[in-house]
Amino acid sequence: AQSVTQLDSQVPVFEEAPVELRCNYSSSVSVYLFWYVQYPNQGLQLLLKYLSGSTLVKGINGFEAEFNKSQTSFHLRKPSVHISDTAEYFCAVSVNAGKSTFGDGTTLTVKP
Amino acid sequence: DGGITQSPKYLFRKEGQNVTLSCEQNLNHDAMYWYRQDPGQGLRLIYYSQIVNDFQKGDIAEGYSVSREKKESFPLTVTSAQKNPTAFYLCASSIGGQVNEQFFGPGTRLTVL
Numbered sequence A: 001a002q003s004v005t006q007l008d009s010q011v012p013v014f015e016e017a018p019v020e021l022r023c024n025y026s027s028s029v030s031v032y033l034f035w036y037v038q039y040p041n042q043g044l045q046l047l048l049k050y051l052s053g054s055t056l057v058k059g060i061n062g063f064e065a066e067f068n069k070s071q072t073s074f075h076l077r078k079p080s081v082h083i084s085d086t087a088e089y090f091c092a093v094s095v096n097a098g099k100s101t102f103g104d105g106t107t108l109t110v111k112p
Numbered sequence B: 001d002g003g004i005t006q007s008p009k010y011l012f013r014k015e016g017q018n019v020t021l022s023c024e025q026n027l028n029h030d031a032m033y034w035y036r037q038d039p040g041q042g043l044r045l046i047y048y049s050q051i052v053n054d055f056q057k058g059d060i061a062e063g064y065s066v067s068r069e070k071k072e073s074f075p076l077t078v079t080s081a082q083k084n085p086t087a088f089y090l091c092a093s094s095i096g097g098q099v100n101e102q103f104f105g106p107g108t109r110l111t112v113l
Helices: none
Strands: A003-004 A010-014 A019-023 A023-026 A032-038 A044-048 A056-058 A064-068 A073-078 A087-094 A100-102 A106-111 B004-007 B010-013 B019-025 B031-037 B044-049 B054-057 B064-065 B076-078 B087-094 B109-112
Touching: A003 A087, A003 A100, A010 A019, A023 A032, A023 A087, A032 A064, A032 A073, A032 B004, A044 A056, A044 A064, A044 A073, A044 A106, A064 B064, A073 A087, B004 B087, B010 B019, B019 B031, B019 B087
Parallel strands: A010 A106, B010 B109
Antiparallel strands: A003 A023, A019 A073, A023 A073, A032 A044, A032 A087, A056 A064, A064 A073, A087 A100, A087 A106, B004 B019, B019 B076, B031 B044, B031 B087, B044 B054, B064 B076, B087 B109
């Protein structure tokens, strides 16, 4: 069975600073990887996904993530955050047809 | 506009009552999902359905029931057997297959008094 670990439950940063949200996964087979964002009292929205090909994936709102197979990681990065990036971020992996496994989430708080 | 709708946004029920949460999608997706979200615990899968008239239990199915009579609808019933039903409930859908990119509804916050 696959699992996902988001290494930081909370990440506070100042506006315009860079940020990295860390995600590790475990799986014995090839995976598809996703990052979702959730704003307060809303559903999740897809930020980006890795299916195959280039290991550097670009998503919406200036976010990008790098798939590292040897380290089984899929860390999310943004070079300069805004107040509006304050939200909860979820890493997810799908292996078996039909469902995904989500991490516990990382709360990103951007301070002025 | 295509998307997923959940209703109502907020729902209050007395302890011991069954309650049904609505989820409708017009994305023509085959697969649909129900998750429960509690603070600090991420998303936990309750039930999922990959095709009409078929569904499977997720990780926390006890005290819940679903039906999938139509492709676009996947209602969730929270029964009186669910010991701690107060939570935020999210419905999602996907095209189906292995990639499993999911599209989420806005959620229903259920409070049992």
